[in-house]
Amino acid sequence: MIPLILFIIIPSLFLAAIAISKRHGRILSTASALTGLALISFIIASNIMSGSAAVASQSYSYIPVLGIEFTLSVSNASLFLLLMASIILLAASLSGNMGLEKEKLSSLLIVLFQIGAYGLFISGNFFIFFIFWDIGVIAPFFMINILGSANRRVASYKFILYELFSSALLLTAIILVYFYSPGHTLNIYSLASQYSSMPTYIQETIFSLFFIAFMINMPLFPLHTWLPDAHSEASTQGSMVLSGVLTKFGGFGMLLIFITMPIAKSFSSYIAALAVISAFYAAFLMMRQRDIKRIIAHTTIIEMSIIMFSIATMTAIGYEGALYGMLSHGLVVALMFLAAGGIEHMFHERNIGMLSGISKYSRITSYVFLIGIFVMSGLPLTTGFVSDLLIFIGGIKAFGVYGIVPLFSLILLAGFMYLVINLSFFANKHPTRPSDHLPKAAKAGYAILLLSIFIFGILPFIVLNLVNSSVI
Amino acid sequence: MDVLTAILPLHIALPIIIAISIVFCSLTLLSEDRKIYYAIEVALFGIAAIISFIMLWQNYSGIFLSILQANPFSELIFGSLAFGTMLILLLSVNSRQQKEMRLLMSLVLFGIFMVSFAYSILAIIIGLETVIIATVFMILSNGKKYIEPAMKLFILGAISTGLFVAALALLLPYNPSLSITATLAPGAGKFIIGLSLVLFAAALAIETGAFPFNLWIPDVYYGSPGNITALMAGINKKVAFVAVLEIFVIMFSSYGMYGNSQLISTIFFVLSIFTMFFGNLIALIQKSVKKMLAYSSISQAGYIFIGISAATKMGISGSIFYIIAHMLMIIGAFSIVFWLESNNIRTIEEYGGLKDRNLFAAVTLTILMLSMAGIPPLIGFAGKFILFSSAVYSNDVLLAVIGIINSFISIYYYAKVINQMFQKRLSPKIQIPANIAAVVFICTILVIFIGLYPQILLGPSFLAAAYVI
Numbered sequence: 001m002i003p004l005i006l007f008i009i010i011p012s013l014f015l016a017a018i019a020i021s022k023r024h025g026r027i028l029s030t031a032s033a034l035t036g037l038a039l040i041s042f043i044i045a046s047n048i049m050s051g052s053a054a055v056a057s058q059s060y061s062y063i064p065v066l067g068i069e070f071t072l073s074v075s076n077a078s079l080f081l082l083l084m085a086s087i088i089l090l091a092a093s094l095s096g097n098m099g100l101e102k103e104k105l106s107s108l109l110i111v112l113f114q115i116g117a118y119g120l121f122i123s124g125n126f127f128i129f130f131i132f133w134d135i136g137v138i139a140p141f142f143m144i145n146i147l148g149s150a151n152r153r154v155a156s157y158k159f160i161l162y163e164l165f166s167s168a169l170l171l172t173a174i175i176l177v178y179f180y181s182p183g184h185t186l187n188i189y190s191l192a193s194q195y196s197s198m199p200t201y202i203q204e205t206i207f208s209l210f211f212i213a214f215m216i217n218m219p220l221f222p223l224h225t226w227l228p229d230a231h232s233e234a235s236t237q238g239s240m241v242l243s244g245v246l247t248k249f250g251g252f253g254m255l256l257i258f259i260t261m262p263i264a265k266s267f268s269s270y271i272a273a274l275a276v277i278s279a280f281y282a283a284f285l286m287m288r289q290r291d292i293k294r295i296i297a298h299t300t301i302i303e304m305s306i307i308m309f310s311i312a313t314m315t316a317i318g319y320e321g322a323l324y325g326m327l328s329h330g331l332v333v334a335l336m337f338l339a340a341g342g343i344e345h346m347f348h349e350r351n352i353g354m355l356s357g358i359s360k361y362s363r364i365t366s367y368v369f370l371i372g373i374f375v376m377s378g379l380p381l382t383t384g385f386v387s388d389l390l391i392f393i394g395g396i397k398a399f400g401v402y403g404i405v406p407l408f409s410l411i412l413l414a415g416f417m418y419l420v421i422n423l424s425f426f427a428n429k430h431p432t433r434p435s436d437h438l439p440k441a442a443k444a445g446y447a448i449l450l451l452s453i454f455i456f457g458i459l460p461f462i463v464l465n466l467v468n469s470s471v472i
Numbered sequence: 473m474d475v476l477t478a479i480l481p482l483h484i485a486l487p488i489i490i491a492i493s494i495v496f497c498s499l500t501l502l503s504e505d506r507k508i509y510y511a512i513e514v515a516l517f518g519i520a521a522i523i524s525f526i527m528l529w530q531n532y533s534g535i536f537l538s539i540l541q542a543n544p545f546s547e548l549i550f551g552s553l554a555f556g557t558m559l560i561l562l563l564s565v566n567s568r569q570q571k572e573m574r575l576l577m578s579l580v581l582f583g584i585f586m587v588s589f590a591y592s593i594l595a596i597i598i599g600l601e602t603v604i605i606a607t608v609f610m611i612l613s614n615g616k617k618y619i620e621p622a623m624k625l626f627i628l629g630a631i632s633t634g635l636f637v638a639a640l641a642l643l644l645p646y647n648p649s650l651s652i653t654a655t656l657a658p659g660a661g662k663f664i665i666g667l668s669l670v671l672f673a674a675a676l677a678i679e680t681g682a683f684p685f686n687l688w689i690p691d692v693y694y695g696s697p698g699n700i701t702a703l704m705a706g707i708n709k710k711v712a713f714v715a716v717l718e719i720f721v722i723m724f725s726s727y728g729m730y731g732n733s734q735l736i737s738t739i740f741f742v743l744s745i746f747t748m749f750f751g752n753l754i755a756l757i758q759k760s761v762k763k764m765l766a767y768s769s770i771s772q773a774g775y776i777f778i779g780i781s782a783a784t785k786m787g788i789s790g791s792i793f794y795i796i797a798h799m800l801m802i803i804g805a806f807s808i809v810f811w812l813e814s815n816n817i818r819t820i821e822e823y824g825g826l827k828d829r830n831l832f833a834a835v836t837l838t839i840l841m842l843s844m845a846g847i848p849p850l851i852g853f854a855g856k857f858i859l860f861s862s863a864v865y866s867n868d869v870l871l872a873v874i875g876i877i878n879s880f881i882s883i884y885y886y887a888k889v890i891n892q893m894f895q896k897r898l899s900p901k902i903q904i905p906a907n908i909a910a911v912v913f914i915c916t917i918l919v920i921f922i923g924l925y926p927q928i929l930l931g932p933s934f935l936a937a938a939y940v941i
Contacts, residue, residue, distance in 0.1 A: 063927050065789075065934045066858070127857075131848035138847060146827075146894045153891055160887050164847075168880040171860070175872060179864045 001046075002039065004058050004072040007082075007118040010035050015111045018104065025107030026441075029093035032111050036118060037086035044079055048465055057124050057189070067184055071124030075189070076466045078121040080323045081252055083463065084330045085117045087452050088244040092237045095338055095445030097147060098345035099436065100235060106147055110237055113139035117245050121252060125186040126174045133170065133249060137163040140246055143238030144230055155233035162226040166216035173209035176202065192260035203263040210257045211271070217250030218304045221278035228289075231297035232350075236341030239293060243300045244334035251304065251326050254311050255319065265314065272312035272399065279305035279409035287416050292343065292350050295420065296336045299376060302413055303329040306406050310391040313403070318394030320464065325391055327456065327463070328375065328383035335449040336372040339365050342442050346434040355424040357431035365438060366425045368446050373421060375453055377414030382457035386464075482527045483534065483542045486550075486589075489520045490582050497575035505571055510561075513574050517558035517581060524551030528932060533939075541591035545792070545936035549714050550588040552796045556706050556803055557581055559914065563807050564699040565907045569613040576613075579606040580707065587711050592650045593643075593723070596715050597636055600679065603711050604629035607704060611696050621695030625704075628688045632678040639671035652723040665727065666735075672719050673739055679712035681770050682777065683746035690754075693766035698810025701762065705769045706803040710795050713776055721780065721788060721940050730941075732783040732866045740781035741871060748774030748878040755885050759819050762809050764885055765802070768844060771878060772798050778859045778875055787862035789937035793929055794855035797843075797922070801852060804840045804915030808833050811908045820889055825897025830904055834893045836916045841886040843919045846879040851919045854926035 014032035018025050062070035074082075089110065097106050116136030123129040137160070145156035178186055180198045185191060195203055216223045227247075231239050258264045279302050286298035307329065310322040342365045344350050347358060359366035371382075378388035388410070395403025456463060493516045500509045528547040535541040561577050564570075579602055586599030604625065611622040644650070646660035656665070678685040693701045720740075724730045731737065751771025758764040776798070779791030811833070817823060827834040843850035856879060863872040904912075922929050 061927075062925075063930055065927070065930050066786075066861075131853075134848045134853075138842065142894070145891060153895070157887060157891060161884065164845075164883045165880055168876045171857070172873060172876050175857070175861050175864050176869075178861060 001056050001058075002043065004056075004074060004122050005060070005070075006039060007036065007072075007122055008115060010039075011111050011115045011118065015108065015115065018107050018111060023103075025104040026093065026096050029107040029111050029114075030090065032114060033086060033090040033093050036082075036114065037090055040079065040082045040086050043074065044083065044463070044466065047079070059124070068127050068186060069125065070128060071187055072122045072128070073124030073189060074122055077252065077255055077319075077323055079466060080327060080463060081121045081248055082118065084248070084327045085114075085121065085245045087448065088240060088330055088334045089114050089117070091334060091338065091445040091448045092240040092244075094448065095236070095341075095439075095442045097235045097237050098341055098439055098442060100147060102147060106143070106235065106237055109139045109143050109147075110241065113143075113241055113245070117241075117249075120249055123188070125188055126177060127186050129188065129253075130167065130170055130174055134164075134167055136246060136249060137167065140230075140234065140238055140242050143242070144234045147235035147238060148233040149235075150233075151229070152233045155229035158226045159230040162216055162223070166213040169209045169213040169216075173206050173213065176206050176209070180206075188256060188260070195261050195263070200263070203261065207257060207261055207263050207267065210253065211267070214250040214253040214257070215308075218247055218254070218308060219250070219301060220274060220305055220308060221281045221301075224278070224282065224301050227301060228285075228294050228297040231300065231337075232291055232293035236338060236344075239296075239337040239341070240334040243297065243337060244330040247300060247304055248326050248330060251307055251311075251322065254308060255322060258311050258314060259319065268312045268314050269399075272309050275305045275309035275312060276406050276409075279309070279406050280412075283409045283412040283416075286413065290351050290353055292340050292352055292355075292420075293337070295352070295417075296333065296340055299336075299413055299417075300329070300333055302409055303333070303376070306391060306410070309406050310394055313394040313398035315394045315397050317390055318398065321387060321390030321392075321394045324383065324460070324464070325387035328387040328453075331383060331449055331453050331456075332372050332375040335375075335446065335453070336369060338442060338445050338449070339369045339372065342438050343369075345442075346436050346438055347432055348435055349432070352420055352424045355432050357424075357426065357428045358434075359425045360428060360431040361434045362438060364443060364446065366421075368450065369425065370421060371450065371453075373414065373417045375457075376417070377410060380457075381454065383453050383460075384457070386457060386460045482523060482530070482532055483536050483540075485523050486520060486585065487537075489516060489523065490578065490585055492516065493520075493578040493581065494575070497571070497578050501571050501575060510565060510570065510574065513578070514558055514561050517554055517561055517577075520581065521551045521554040521558060524548075524554060528935075531935075535591055539592035539595045540586075540589040542589060543936075543939040544932065545717075545939040546588045546590075548792065548932045548936045549795070550585060552799065553584045553588065553707055553710060553714075554581060556710075556799045557584065557703075559803050559807075559911045560699060560703045560707065562907050563702060563803075563810065563911045566905065567697070567699060568615065572613045573610060576606040576610045579603075580703070584707070584711055587714050587718075590715075590718055591652065593640055593652060593719070594650055596652075596718060597633065597640070600636070600711065600715055601629070601633055603708055604632075604679075607700065607708060610700050610703070614697050614700075618696060621692045624688055624695075625692050628678055628692075632675045635671050635675035635678070639668045639675060642668035642671070652718055653726050656727050665729070669724065669729070669736070676712055676716050676719065677743065680709055680716060681747075681773050682743045683750050683774075686747070686750065686770050689770055690763050690766040693769075694760065694763050698762070698806055698813045701766075702803050702806035702810060705766070705806060706799045709769070709773065710799050713773075713791070713795050716780065717788070717791065717940055725941060730783060734783070737781050737783045740777045741868065744774045744777035744781055744871065745874055746774075747771065747777065748874065752878050752881045752885075756881070758885070759821070761820055761823060761889060762806075762813070762818065764820070764889070765805055765809060768882060768885070769798070769802055771882065772802075772844065774878070775856060775859055775875060778863050778871055781871065782859075782862040782866040782868065783941070784862055784866055785934070785937050785941055786858060786865060788941050789930070789933040790855065790858035790862050792936050792940075793926075793933040794859060796929060796933075797851040797855045797919075800915045800918050800922075801840050801844050804912050804919070805837060805844070807908050807911045807915070808837050808840075811904055815902055820892055823889055824892045824895050825899045826893040828897060829899050829902050832909065833904055833912070836912050838890050838893065839916050840919060841890060843923065845883045845886045848923070849920075850923035851926070851929075852923075854923055854930070858930070
């Protein structure tokens with residue numbers, strides 16, 4: 001096993017390089033993402049070859065007086081999410097912020113976010129988890145606050161307040177875990193056997209704190225209100241990583257607490273119900289939106305609610321479905337935000353009422369958007385199909401017929417999206433004229449994301465083999 | 473090193489350095505001013521800090537001059553505060569009365585020395601008084617319009633000293649040696665000692681800016697020139713905290729009155745909650761950045777009390793860690809405020825577009841504010857983590873939760889400034905003077921570095937805490 005700390009050191013070096021260099025910010029950030037992807041692919045390949053599935057941990061001395069170590073671990077779940085994050089970051093840094101001048105700043109922020117995301121997914125104890133969680137929140141804050149569009153100030157403010165409220169809850173939970181665990185450990189994976197020795201009310205408190213913290217980040221109804229603003233006002237790169245990677249922080253955390261904490265069993269059915277409500281609520285909200293980025297932001301809530309539902313089934317196949325769902329949703333939502341960014345760049349318009357027949361002048365973007373909708377509605381041969389299949393098999397296993405209910409929110413999503421695309425993309429009456437060209441880099445971003453969507457859709461076993469034995 | 477310590481014992485070296493510094497300043501007071509004198513003075517402060525850290529490294533301890541004692545606690549505190557004083561001296565290079573400033577700064581260093589190395593209560597009171605009087609004159613040396621804050625500070629300092637002496641008078645019959653480690657003589661009345669405790673609490677609450685006695689802080693901080701505000705928030709207040717640790721933790725624990733769920737712990741529990749809420753809630757509605765930071769430094773005092781209330785080794789080391797951490801953060805932040813003040817930029821509104829005026833200042837102020845709000849991986853988070861954990865350890869989950877709520881509230885007003893700074897405004901660039909940039913840079917680098925690797929300060933803090941509790 002290669003030293004996992006490379007995942008933090010290499011982006012940090014690139015961060016320093018970008019800070020020093022006057023130009024080449026985008027090249028350096030792309031190289032950073034590419035190196036990350038290479039490292040992940042190497043680990044995944046060697047894990048599959050050797051058939052090892054256990055959690056691999058590496059520890060360094062960090063704060064000996066408190067008994068806190070700098071523990072880095074990769075489980076199968078984290079490999080999954082690292083792979084997804086690397087692909088999205090590669091696409092985002094390659095395509096850049098269309099039409100935005102501040103290349104250096106956006107590259108700096110995306111590499112900073114890369115450090116946060118990598119560190120979070122490979123963190124082996126909650127202290128490290130929390131540190132990288134907040135790095136992962138601060139970088140997008142500036143992506144919205146400095147690089148965002150017209151309404152960015154309110155959106156970024158809302159974002160930071162919600163997210164830091166969530167991290168305050170997380171901190172409380174972590175301190176409680178630290179205090180009540182025998183031996184004062186914070187190790188995420190070895191805690192699994194220790195939760196049961198805590199008093200029940202403490203377990204319940206810890207679980208609730210963790211749950212609400214992750215729920216804000218995912219987000220679920222009723223704590224989702226920051227998301228549409230933040231995701232729609234961020235820069236293109238910002239929207240891609242916010243929707244694609246940041247929401248998965250919460251998903252990953254949910255997966256961890258549901259698998260490691262035995263108390264989750266007593267909450268799971270209520271949480272599943274909440275997830276279903278959340279999915280439908282977001283679906284109805286989505287239908288009232290006219291801004292194309294806000295529509296995509298609402299689909300994020302729907303999809304993340306369904307992923308939450310899948311985790312709440314507490315079956316092995318449900319966990320797999322949730323992981324695959326996160327992979328699928330991350331890739332597709334990044335693709336759609338990139339396409340929306342392309343449309344905004346070309347037509348200087350995001351309102352679907354003002355756009356019509358844009359496929360005439362932006363053929364590539366329109367078809368990419370269409371494919372994105374196919375993936376979201378679960379078309380076979382794409383990742384969306386595999387994830388929906390796993391999720392709803394898990395749902396039926398756990399809740400019988402009711403397990404299929406959230407599927408209807410996906411139907412609502414698909415129905416509305418086809419309506420949108422029909423009206424503004426393909427109705428060819430009075431085509432809107434573009435005022436700009438689509439940059440070549442954006443096409444490269446489309447290519448990377450589409451390629452990975454189809455590869456993992458046609459050959460799901462490449463990565464599913466990983467989690468066959470155990471999710472974490 | 474051994475040869476050197478044989479010739480000149482380290483504990484003697486420190487008073488000698490301070491004496492040299494004071495004599496040097498007094499002599500140059502009369503002659504014509506030159507830049508090199510200032511540089512020598514800064515170097516002397518640096519040497520004092522380094523000697524103190526060497527003593528810490530060698531685990532040096534002992535009693536000397538019968539009212540002072542050296543142990544890792546005093547060495548860590550003195551080294552850090554001397555370093556902070558050096559930063560402030562560097563910050564005030566271009567102030568109006570350089571020569572006087574230098575001399576008064578040396579007196580402040582003397583005060584810090586007396587308080588942090590105190591073995592007798594007399595040393596504490598001499599040190600506290602020296603620091604306050606020197607600060608009053610520092611404010612006055614800037615011109616007539618500063619008479620008001622100087623007067624306020626002087627009167628409050630006098631009241632505090634009066635209360636302190638009254639408390640001391642009550643204690644004297646039962647502890648004639650005035651040593652902070654002596655036990656009480658038999659026959660000490662519970663009521664008398666309790667009254668003395670309350671008077672001590674009031675005296676030190678004035679100086680640390682704890683809840684009911686903190687109304688002077690925003691006025692004086694706001695009214696004084698920025699570099700002296702940095703001194704008051706960064707050094708004076710921390711000296712008072714050291715006195716709190718010495719009086720309440722060292723002295724009263726040798727009377728058997730300090731411990732978890734004892735009276736002192738409860739007093740600090742209440743003080744901590746009210747101080748945090750008071751500072752944070754009023755900071756929310758401030759328009760001036762300087763006032764906002766003044767209120768925020770009040771609330772930060774509340775966090776330090778959490779550790780004292782916890783009454784464990786972890787809590788005390790958390791308090792020591794946070795005293796030093798907050799010194800670094802607040803000196804950095806007030807340095808930027810000081811510089812912008814001289815460019816007539818004061819309110820949050822006027823901070824808008826700071827990134828276009830000066831990117832360095834905007835980025836460093838952002839980092840320092842995020843650290844004060846407790847965002848990892850910066851120093852403020854490490855400190856708060858230990859403090860809140862120590863509260864949970866001593867079964868004060870409520871205190872930890874309130875602390876976390878407060879750091880969440882504080883994000884609201886810090887984010888307001890950060891939000892403003894990164895807005896686009898068409899504004900001319902302004903240059904930051906090299907000395908201020910150096911101070912800000914040093915603070916920011918330390919905030920990031922210790923935040924990334926807290927062990928470097930936490931280890932000494934735990935070592936120091938072992939000598940306190």
